[in-house]
Amino acid sequence: MSRAARWWLLSDLHLGVSDDDPRRPGTVLPDFLRRGVLGASGPQQHVVFVGDTFELAGLDEDESLARLESILARHLDTFRGLEACAAGGVQLHFVCGNHDVELARPSVASRLSAMLSPLEPTRVRVHPWFLHVPQVLVAEHGHQHHALHRIPEVLRAAVNGTDELDLPPLAAWNAHPSRSRLSRAGAVARSCLASELAERRVREPAYDELLQTESLRLALDKAAVRDLARLSRFRTVSALPRTATRIVLAAAGRSTAGEKAPAAAGRFVRTLETYGSGVAWYVSAHTHRALESALEGGSARYINTGTWSSDVRGRGPDQSDRRAFPYAVVEVARDGATRGGLRYWRPDGD
Incomplete structure (x- = not known):
């Protein structure tokens, strides 16, 4: 060869x-x-x-x-x-x-x-x-396909280095382990809301401009890049139960990841x-x-x-x-x- x-x-x-x-x-x-x-x-x-x-x-x-x-x-x-x-x-x-x-x-x-x-x-x-x-x-x-770690607007940070990166739910829970459970649960709730709003912005024309720029760097069709950006999506209704399950299993030394x-x-x-x-x-x-x-x-x-x-x-x-x-x-x-x-x-x- x-x-x-x-x-x-x-x-x-x-x-x-x-x-x-x-x-x-x-x-x-x-x-x-x-x-x-x-x-x-x-x-x-x-x-x-x-x-x-x-x-x-x-x-x-x-x-x-x-x-x-x-x-x-x-x-x-x-x-x-x-x-x-x-x-x-x-x-x-x-x-x-x-x-x-x-x-x-x-x-x-x-x-x-x-x-x-x-x-x-x-x-x-x-x-x-x-x-x-x-x-x-x-x-x-x-991680972009994992709701607990997904950061929908990751390209926005790449364009504007001063942007704050919203913490995904699981990261928000772990960010301040010394805080009370109630305080950490509040951080998760705020993170969920931020992720939901970010998912909406990913589907707006302003983010399409970033995707078009990224498509040139990736040497991919613009429509393909747009579809890939929307391939996975954060939803609170499914993410919160997964967060709870992940925390419980992690405490027991187990994981939800599969073998395929x-x-x-x-x-x-x-x-x-x-x-x-x-x-x-x-x-x-x-x-x-x-x-x-x-x-x-x-x-x-x-x-x-x-x-x-x-x-x-x-x-x-x-x-x-x-x-x-x-x-x-x-x-x-x-x-x-x-x-x-x-x-x-x-x-x-x-």
Whole structure:
């Protein structure tokens, strides 16, 4: 197979200002970048972080900038590994997740680019919604299809860096754990109302202008982008019971996530196919369950890149072997054919 490009995709590292995660993803990542990515010869290399790379959620613009710098300073080897990739010609992509949606702010995205690739900032790209590689793949974090974490107007933050990002219901509940249950319930109620209003604005002409701009960046038909923006929707009547269920199950150490591709993934891919923009791979994250499977009603393959943090869910090898770190690889031939799938990186080199 004569390769034209290779895409490496991983997610949910949840790098913060501390390094107390037992799996220590910030310690493993530099070796993956050095031996796995830079050590691979041949085609153009792309590394895609499919959301929740950093812990930035709930911060204003100035706090986000300061926190980002603190995180990279705390994980200095990761910082240097990313720098080396950019300097070596590797294209770095950061898809926003619900824990690092602040990267959608232009000022924060610019700071990340300047820090990782000061001589050529375009080597670092932030995707506030999803990454689209025509005919090859789409990669989105997945929280936009999850009512408890959905941020309907995420593109508005990408255009106006001073906008406050409304907290989705579950994030509103967790934002101030020291408060009383009544106070936190009130925060959830206000968040639900804000989300309902945001869903209305997403369907108004003003937001269509943002979608049109985004369609140019994504190289997709405007109508396709509009339909994708409306593919999922927050509804209080269903979100509140789910919030309660999620909280109860989380307290019991359980999860509501399933062991198969979510229905939203199939709807997303079929929408692309409707507009003649089908892809071979749909990659998402968010559930912390590494998974590869076929998608019903389409030809694309589904991959969930799981997590490099200790909050592993599902029944994959990374559950039984905490030294197995999931990622996806997609290789693109010069004739457009692709191959790849879910893989596991082990620091011992296996």
